[in-house]
Amino acid sequence: MSNVMAVIRKELKGYFNSPIAYIFIIVFLTLSSWLFFRGFFLIGQADMRPFFSLMPWIFLFFVPAVSMRLWAEERKLGTVEILMTLPLKDWEAVLGKFLAGLTLISIALLLSISIPIAVAYLGNPDTGPIVGGYIGTLLMGAAYLAIGLFASTLTENQIIAFIIGVVFCFTMLIVGEEIVLFSVPGFLAPIFRYIGLAVHFSSIGRGVIDSRDIIYYFSVIGFFLYLSVHVVQSRRWR
């Protein structure tokens, strides 16, 4: 575990020593507050749901931007050769990088807490859906991050890693949508519905924390982290 901690700290230093982390956080907060409050005053309801329904779309670009550098940059700089010859298991490196990205996303989310505080000051919102919304957003962000991390193992170009990450996340997000379900063969529909990220997100967003949704998110995270470890490991055989 101390190895994982060391990787987390190294990655966080990488984020916070450069302007990247600050730019991410500022852009995220500005964009989400602006999009939320623009509608908030028009509708005039103390409701956070519009905020959380923005999250799958904002995270779609925000999270792959966080994850794109994690492996791609190591390969570009050649430092992957240092990392992979340290007494570090491959899964420890992958997990450390994942958790570092998750820390950055959590910090950004934590700082957005000013939005529900403002809403609570102006009105009287339900706390259940807000807590649920945050948990759901974090889980969704973690799932996106695992996908983005996997995309980052595939290339040494950060821009390509970002684009692959967005495309994968977008696919995962929309496969459960009605419009997709109509156009696929009937027997695939329930599978697609289950795989779709959006469906699971909206049920948590309503304040209903269902173990099936939690299991779903952990499966997606586990699956893509496993794939990342696999790609990283297979490079040793090339």
Add this chain to the structure above:
Amino acid sequence: MIEVDGISKRFGPIVAVDDISFSISRGEILGFLGPNGAGKTTTMRILTGYIFPDTGTARVAGYDIFESPIEVRKHIGYLPENNPLYTDMSVWDYLEFIAQVRDIPKSERRRRIDEVIQICGLESVIYRDIEELSKGYRQRVGLAQCMIHDPDILILDEPTSGLDPNQIVGIRELIKELGKEKTVIISTHILPEVSATCNRVIIIDRGKIVADGSPDELSDMARGKLSIFVSLKAQKEDVEAKLSELPWIESFTEAPSTEEGALRYKITPSDNDGRTEELFKLAVQNGWVITELYREKATLEDVFRQLTTQDEVAA
């Protein structure tokens, strides 16, 4: 310390390493020589566990590279080719990260980092970002990184590339010092570096070992005759007549002399038995004054060129 047993590695159609076996014991400083693309880096990457060989295996400090890769890596300090570094970290942060992953206990970490900083002369740049450092300092950071856990084995891929002559001398001294108690493998294509630092040389060409021995042994291996140079103060006709009578002289030519009034000859003997003594006796008998007499020594360059180009001609 290291036993390599028949390793091969292909990259697509290219055979990078072709059935190489050798072993290295403690206290040896092994120079890995070869032209670019000969398989030096691939061999080192296999030993450090960065990549696995297709066939064969190796044992490092008693651990098999397939069975206990983590143990192998614990015993090795590795400076990869081109010295990759996390440029967005400060020197201190970087070394601290390496120390953490290298399992150096927290209580000793500071002392160890201070120690390598001092050995590598990094005191003045500890808190600078690696990005800002000159190439020489970066190289020292790379060396500090691979020594921090006081490993038994150091594998350095072109440790002096890009350094200025003073820095090169410094690094060589450091490697020699380390080689007293550790096993060191350095790869290079700079030949004087090998003569200056190594006590054993392996020359590798197109994935195969073509020579293995001490730098002196390899110099002796150089085929072809070593010329003898002699400068004399004597009658030209006399000298040339006497020289042409000697059976072991294949040919001799007059060489440009640096001394006023002296004759200088380059003598090509038909064997490699020395013969300088015989020349001296001949001079004494004839009353010639010798001002210079030496036998040319084959350098590693000669060996290297012979071994790594001869097949091409044949092929």
